[in-house]
Amino acid sequence: MLFSNVSVLNADFSVSEGMYVKTEGGVISYLSGEPPAGVAPAHRSGVLLMPAFYNAHTHSPMTLLRGRGENMNLQDWLEKKVFPFEDKLTGEDCYHATMLAMAESFSHGVVSSSDQYFFCDDILRAASESGAKMNISRGLSHFEDALDRSSFRPYLESRKLYYDNHDTVDGRIRVDLALHAEYTASQDLISAISDLSHETKAPVHVHISETQKEHEECKMRHGGQTPTEVFDAAGIWDFGGLAAHCVWAEECDAEILSNKGVTVVSCPVSNMKLASGIAPAPLFLDRGVNVALGTDGTASNNSLNFFEEIKLFSIGAKVRYGDPTLITSRQALYAATRAGALAQGRTDCGRLEQGARADFLVMDIGASSLNPVYDMADNLVYAGSSRDILMTVCDGTLVYKRGEGGAAEYPTIDLERVIFEVARAQKRILGSLPEETL
Numbered sequence: 473m474l475f476s477n478v479s480v481l482n483a484d485f486s487v488s489e490g491m492y493v494k495t496e497g498g499v500i501s502y503l504s505g506e507p508p509a510g511v512a513p514a515h516r517s518g519v520l521l522m523p524a525f526y527n528a529h530t531h532s533p534m535t536l537l538r539g540r541g542e543n544m545n546l547q548d549w550l551e552k553k554v555f556p557f558e559d560k561l562t563g564e565d566c567y568h569a570t571m572l573a574m575a576e577s578f579s580h581g582v583v584s585s586s587d588q589y590f591f592c593d594d595i596l597r598a599a600s601e602s603g604a605k606m607n608i609s610r611g612l613s614h615f616e617d618a619l620d621r622s623s624f625r626p627y628l629e630s631r632k633l634y635y636d637n638h639d640t641v642d643g644r645i646r647v648d649l650a651l652h653a654e655y656t657a658s659q660d661l662i663s664a665i666s667d668l669s670h671e672t673k674a675p676v677h678v679h680i681s682e683t684q685k686e687h688e689e690c691k692m693r694h695g696g697q698t699p700t701e702v703f704d705a706a707g708i709w710d711f712g713g714l715a716a717h718c719v720w721a722e723e724c725d726a727e728i729l730s731n732k733g734v735t736v737v738s739c740p741v742s743n744m745k746l747a748s749g750i751a752p753a754p755l756f757l758d759r760g761v762n763v764a765l766g767t768d769g770t771a772s773n774n775s776l777n778f779f780e781e782i783k784l785f786s787i788g789a790k791v792r793y794g795d796p797t798l799i800t801s802r803q804a805l806y807a808a809t810r811a812g813a814l815a816q817g818r819t820d821c822g823r824l825e826q827g828a829r830a831d832f833l834v835m836d837i838g839a840s841s842l843n844p845v846y847d848m849a850d851n852l853v854y855a856g857s858s859r860d861i862l863m864t865v866c867d868g869t870l871v872y873k874r875g876e877g878g879a880a881e882y883p884t885i886d887l888e889r890v891i892f893e894v895a896r897a898q899k900r901i902l903g904s905l906p907e908e909t910l
Contacts, residue, residue, distance in 0.1 A: 473830075473868065476507065476514035479837060481522035483810070483823045485802045485849040493521055495830040498642070498867040503826045518838050520848070523822055524583040524831040524864060525778040526812025529677075529716040529737040529766025531589045532573035532598075533566040536898060537771035546683065546746055554771060556909040560901040563594035568893035570598035575885045576776045577604065578872035580858045581833045583865075586714055586737070586766070586816055588650045588677050590626070592633050600641050603869045603884040605831075607816045608633065609650035609677045612661060619660035627664055634672055644867060646817060648714070653679040654690050654699040659706075666707040675712040675734075675817070678703065681725070682717035683748050700725035709734050714815055716766060718756070719749040726759040735762040735815035738807070740784035741775075742768035750788040754798050764812040779856050782808050786853055801853040834863035 475493040480503070482488055492511070494502035502508050541553030566589070577585060584605035587595060592610050599606035610630040621627055630649060638647040649669050651657050669676050680699050681687040690699045700721060703709060709732035716737045718725070729736060738751045756763050765781045767773050785807060786799040813822030813831075821829045835842070835852075839860040842851045864872035875881040902910065 473865070473870075474508070474511065475519075475521060475834070476511065476517060478517045478834075479520040479848075480824055481520060481805075481848065481852075483825065485805050487520070487848045490516070491521075493824070495865070495868040498830055498869070500824065500826055500828050500830050503824065518836070519862060520835040520837045521824060521832050522835060522852070523809040523824055524833050524866065525581045525808050526764065526816060526818070526822060527577065527582045527585040527767055527776065527778065528714060528735065528764035528812045528815045529739055529768060530573075530585050530587055530776070531769035531771075532585060532587050532595060533561065533569040533589055533591070534769030534771040535572045535576070536561070536565060536569040536894060536901075537769070538774050540771060546748075552909055556905055557901055560904055561591065562897075563591040564893075565897040565901075566591040567594040567598050568890055568897065570595045571602060571885055571890045572894050573770070573776065574598060574602040574604045575872075575882050575887050575890065576770075578602075578864045578866075578882065578885075579861070579880055580776050580778045581861050581864055582776060582778055583831045583867075583871070584813070584816060584818065584821070586648065586677060588652075590629075592629070596637060596645055600645060601884070603644075603866055603871045605644045605646075605816075605818070605821075605866060607646045607648050607677075608637070609648040611650050611652045612665065613652045613656040614658045614661035615656070616658060617660070619658060619664060621664050624664075627661075627668075630665075631668060634668075634674060638672075638674070642867070647674065648677045649674045650677040651703075651708070653682070653686065654702055655686055662703065662706045662708065666710075669711050670707065673711050675714065676703075676708050677714040678708070678716065680715040680718050681720040682743070684720050687720035698722060698725050700728050704728045704732065714764075716768075717743060717748070717751065719743055719751045721752065721755075723755065723759075726755050726761060729756065730759040730761045733762075735764050735811070737764050737766040737815065738785055739766045739768040739781070740788050741777075741780055742772045744784065744788070745774075746772055750792040752792065753785065753789050754793060757799075757803065762811050762814055763807050764815040765807045777858060778808060779858055782853055782856075801847070801849040804853050805849055830865055830868035832865050833861050834865070836860050836862050 480491040586607040786804040789799040810822035873881040
């Protein structure tokens, strides 16, 4: 691909105009204000190339649960709507639901997801075939006192997943380890995942302090220790990780996460929708913690719209602290791009520079919402929209395009078939559920 006389969003989120950008073999091979040899100068294109987005916490197959059980408290929603439905899922259901999530992600500029779920082989198949990047982890829960690692199927699946799939498909597929949360994990399970992390040197992806109830009940069970402190004492964070939500995390947690190189993943839309609260992102940033963004699953969001996450990430901090200066546009864009890439161990991603992986968006800077321009970073955060995305490119491959008349095109996904298969799975599952869970 060659883009001539375009604007480019730089690593510091300033804009360079009149740039020429060429990709080869999934990498940005040329980026300069002068055309490559043999290429004539071109008229200004009217587009902006910016880094693509990295969704650092989600559950892709939950597209099947989008809109299922709204305006309910968390526990009733999980027990009456989510868990009974998930019990009926098959691997093929998760494959098609993930394909739907990948199409939606591409349309919102997301090229890579940190996913925690089950039926992981089917999820990876969808991610690989769609052309997406993914950090997959098998979510683990265990409530018994004793755990037999040699027979606990989810643990064995997690171990096999790592050894069979980590750093495959030209590096697009990576594998992390996972625990669902402190309140769903026995001490034996925590120890087992800690040992596996030390064996593989893999980071661990965990839900942390999402609700006040979760956070405070953990402290009651563990002599005042927070979930972050419980996991730290067990060695869970020794090789980094992703701490999703952290809405009720404390200063002691921020120090641990900073020292251990753990990324905090803020999920503003989901946290607000479930009334969990607003994460203290400025606290983490002040302590030098890498802060990235996630959508959570579409069951609790209900979309994968990353421009919404970026805007609410900045605005939410201002509301929580009553300070309009907190979370600048550049901090919000960094969280959505480079910070997410680093959270996934993708050190050659998340910025536009020669030699980096070719993950980027082509934005229509003639769009009404992006004009006039005083500062492009401000416009992208507070006025930008997925409607302004003309193209999404992942590893040099076009995965989304706004076609004639604004119609969405997905070169790597048969969206019509995907929607048909998802609707068929939905009908089958609903037909098998007891009346009280419908």
